[in-house]
Amino acid sequence: MSKPTTEDNDELLLSCRYGDLDDLKAYVDKFGADSLSEIRDDNGNTILHMTSANGHIDVLDYLLPLVDSNLLSVQNHARSTALHWAVLNQHLDTAKKLVGLQPGPGVNLIDIQNAKGRSPLTEAELAGWNEGAAWLVEKMNLNTGAEGEATAEDEQDVPDTKADVEVEIKDAEGRIARAKISDSG
DSSP, rough: OOOHHHHHHHHHHHHHHOHHHHHHHHHHHOSSTTGGGGOOOOTOOOHHHHHHHHHHHHHHHHTTTTTOOOGGOOTTTOOOOOOHHHHHHHHHHHHHHHHHOOOSSSGGGGOOOOOTTOOOHHHHTTTTTTHHHHHHHHSSSSOOOOTSSSHHHHHTTSSSOOOOOHHHHHHHHSSSEEEETTTOO
């Protein structure tokens, strides 16, 4: 297989941005998948940043098995991840795929802060995207031990009822976000 040029890589990034799955497949057929995880634009954005920012689920479904799962944690020059971009543009299905990829960083993606000190959850709150913020709160690790496991103390505090749960989270800027999680959705 031949080696892609800078122009080929730039075209690939545009294909991911615009959701052109056919061009993406042609690139992989011609150059292979090995270089996909290394491609960046001038701002440090990866193919996952471009795909996630625009909510191209079909492209994401194609790419995720081909790239190293560590690519999900890669931060661009503004220290934003692909999840930040999915959240900024309110693409819930994309956010779910990024967080749910196994093996992958999973819910730890929710805690990564960009250069402004904002996590994806903070970005959702600032955008007023309640659906996304509620989903992120539901998925994130709130009470975990040293290795991410619930502690015995945490298990004693779990109520046996199906009551609504109200959560308050302090973001990096000191603001309080409140979310209500209920069994009824």
